[in-house]
Amino acid sequence: xxxxxxxxxxxxxxxxxxxxxxxxxxxxxxxxxxxxxxxxxxxxxxxxxxxxxxxxxxxxxxxxxxxxxxxxxxxxxxxxxxxxxxxxxxxxxxxxxxxxxxxxxxxxxxxxxxxxxxxxxxxxxxxxxxxxxxxxxxxxxxxxxxxxxxxxxxxxxxxxxxxxxxxx
Amino acid sequence: xxxxxxxxxxxxxxxxxxxxxxxxxxxxxxxxxxxxxxxxxxxxxxxxxxxxxxxxxxxxxxxxxxxxxxxxxxxxxxxxxxxxxxxxxxxxxxxxxxxxxxxxx
Numbered sequence: 360x361x362x363x364x365x366x367x368x369x370x371x372x373x374x375x376x377x378x379x380x381x382x383x384x385x386x387x388x389x390x391x392x393x394x395x396x397x398x399x400x401x402x403x404x405x406x407x408x409x410x411x412x413x414x415x416x417x418x419x420x421x422x423x424x425x426x427x428x429x430x431x432x433x434x435x436x437x438x439x440x441x442x443x444x445x446x447x448x449x450x451x452x453x454x455x456x457x458x459x460x461x462x463x464x465x466x467x468x469x470x471x472x473x474x475x476x477x478x479x480x481x482x483x484x485x486x487x488x489x490x491x492x493x494x495x496x497x498x499x500x501x502x503x504x505x506x507x508x509x510x511x512x513x514x515x516x517x518x519x520x521x522x523x524x525x526x527x
Numbered sequence: 528x529x530x531x532x533x534x535x536x537x538x539x540x541x542x543x544x545x546x547x548x549x550x551x552x553x554x555x556x557x558x559x560x561x562x563x564x565x566x567x568x569x570x571x572x573x574x575x576x577x578x579x580x581x582x583x584x585x586x587x588x589x590x591x592x593x594x595x596x597x598x599x600x601x602x603x604x605x606x607x608x609x610x611x612x613x614x615x616x617x618x619x620x621x622x623x624x625x626x627x628x629x630x631x632x
Contacts, residue, residue: 429552451567453569454569456572457572460576
């Protein structure tokens with residue numbers, strides 16, 4: 360079977376962009392088959408044969424079994440992210456169907472982003488005061504980028520929360 | 528805890544589906560059928576809801592049969608009370624709507 364690998368970087372808050380890209384790939388006849396760190400392995404498929412979804416979820420075999428029971432196929436895990444695909448013929452594929460669960464997914468993502476930011480801040484500061492390893496600025500920049508991402512996630516959440524005031 | 532609050536539509540249909548024991552996929556199918564195809568519970572949302580409803584004691588997982596790995600759930604006594612209260616609340620909503628909009632309907 361024809362295969363190809365694409366290396367690509369997405370920031371933690373770019374999950375919807377990432378998902379969109381994976382579905383564009385599937386539309387053009389390449390469906391995600393396995394994942395590695397910043398590495399996406401595709402196999403040839405019929406254009407539009409699959410819908411791909413990703414989600415931040417802690418390791419949980421019971422959850423994967425549950426998803427598979429509903430016709431989704433588990434593709435793999437990259438750090439905190441898990442990837443699923445489902446044949447378009449088996450119906451529409453979403454992981455979340457209400458605003459509440461979308462908000463709690465965003466909460467999960469922003470928690471991780473905040474803790475990554477905090478870790479980089481601590482490492483960055485510690486290294487800034489260390490004359491031997493003068494690389495603290497790298498972590499401080501990463502921290503700044505992550506804080507920017509946190510803002511992006513929060514504005515996504517705000518939109519949903521506003522919506523939640525009037526409907527589910 | 529105040530049990531006098533509105534259930535979400537997802538919660539309502541999940542509880543309703545569990546009046547008889549049912550596994551996850553069954554709940555999704557039944558909800559879609561009952562709502563005439565309007566509500567499609569997504570698996571991630573359903574999984575989260577099943578866990579929190581179990582925590583609340585409104586539903587309970589049944590012991591897993593050896594052969595099938597599918598976990599079934601059913602409504603508890605508390606869950607039934609919650610569901611009945613919700614039904615009464617919804618009936619009131621409908622009645623009020625009908626009364627006010629009498630001329631429009």
